[in-house]
Amino acid sequence: xxxxxxxxxxxxxxxxxxxxxxxxxxxxxxxxxxxxxxxxxxxxxxxxxxxxxxxxxxxxxxxxxxxxxxxxxxxxxxxxxxxxxxxxxxxxxxxxxxxxxxxxxxxxxxxxxxxxxxxxxxxxxxxxxxxxxxxxxxxxxxxxxxxxxxxxxxxxxxxxxxxxxxxxxxxxxxxxxxxxxxxxxxxxxxxxxxxxxxxxxxxxxxxx
Numbered sequence: 024x025x026x027x028x029x030x031x032x033x034x035x036x037x038x039x040x041x042x043x044x045x046x047x048x049x050x051x052x053x054x055x056x057x058x059x060x061x062x063x064x065x066x067x068x069x070x071x072x073x074x075x076x077x078x079x080x081x082x083x084x085x086x087x088x089x090x091x092x093x094x095x096x097x098x099x100x101x102x103x104x105x106x107x108x109x110x111x112x113x114x115x116x117x118x119x120x121x122x123x124x125x126x127x128x129x130x131x132x133x134x135x136x137x138x139x140x141x142x143x144x145x146x147x148x149x150x151x152x153x154x155x156x157x158x159x160x161x162x163x164x165x166x167x168x169x170x171x172x173x174x175x176x177x178x179x180x181x182x183x184x185x186x187x188x189x190x191x192x193x194x195x196x197x198x199x200x201x202x203x204x205x206x207x208x209x210x211x212x213x214x215x216x217x218x219x220x221x222x223x224x225x226x227x228x229x230x231x
Contacts (some may be wrong), residue, residue, distance in 0.1 A: 130209025134220040142202035144230035154226035160219020
């Protein structure tokens, strides 16, 4: 199913410009929009939060501004009306939370991302795991809601029975519905865990 936010961000990321290849990914754009949506933020603070240099943050903001998503002023960066609409669409499809350790989240830091109505796109879960690892996570687990149960392909037909602490935590925090998917990314730093989970979710969106 086509998502406007996905199409626009992929276009922004793929745009070619003179000079070396950009040192950021689509995950940086997602996280930048998230931070700007929370409140107006200065360029230096945004760069620090994203872990990128001055040149990269200039390019990120320039491309988002050219796409009509972000506007900048002396007081900081904010989303345009168009950017807010895109962010609301994104937030209706994906929801991200940091979770504590449980039977399925064994790393020091763990994030879970809920992807709405994407269960039919789940295969073995390997594609999401590979995407998470490439983004810096140590591991990733893909869980779908099927016939009212949390299911991990080839691992568990009933997560609530096999991994009760994990199931209780995920259900409490994310309130998944039928055909939703939850991807968990874990790593030794919160930034890597967060980006791993987002990368896994984005890989899943590519198949929805």
